[in-house]
Amino acid sequence: xxxxxxxxxxxxxxxxxxxxxxxxxxxxxxxxxxxxxxxxxxxxxxxxxxxxxxxxxxxxxxxxxxxxxxxxxxxxxxxxxxxxxxxxxxxxxxxxxxxxxxxxxxxxxxxxxxxxxxxxxxxx
Numbered sequence: 151x152x153x154x155x156x157x158x159x160x161x162x163x164x165x166x167x168x169x170x171x172x173x174x175x176x177x178x179x180x181x182x183x184x185x186x187x188x189x190x191x192x193x194x195x196x197x198x199x200x201x202x203x204x205x206x207x208x209x210x211x212x213x214x215x216x217x218x219x220x221x222x223x224x225x226x227x228x229x230x231x232x233x234x235x236x237x238x239x240x241x242x243x244x245x246x247x248x249x250x251x252x253x254x255x256x257x258x259x260x261x262x263x264x265x266x267x268x269x270x271x272x273x274x
Contacts, residue, residue, distance in 0.1 A: 168270060171231075172184070237272060
């Protein structure tokens with residue numbers, strides 16, 4: 151069983167930056183692929199970024215490519231999302247997720263464990 155706790159959300163002006171962090175407990179962290187998803191009211195949760203268990207493979211949604219970067223620290227059992235050049239359309243609740251296995255995946259249904267989410271609001 152893996153428990154995930156996100157932190158780092160908040161309010162930022164367009165063009166600004168935020169860094170989200172997700173702390174994991176339980177399980178062997180390096181054997182889990184990790185990802186960030188986001189959701190706004192009335193919309194489906196959408197993929198943002200994923201990273202393999204070792205951290206040597208990443209994937210980013212086209213909407214955030216070049217602006218967001220996912221990374222992980224297996225020693226600290228954390229996964230981070232650095233968000234730069236934020237836009238109002240990035241406003242959402244951001245969720246950290248974990249899936250058993252090593253290869254990155256964008257499919258939400260592959261992720262068994264979820265954090266409670268952290269709100270990111272980007273003002274124009």
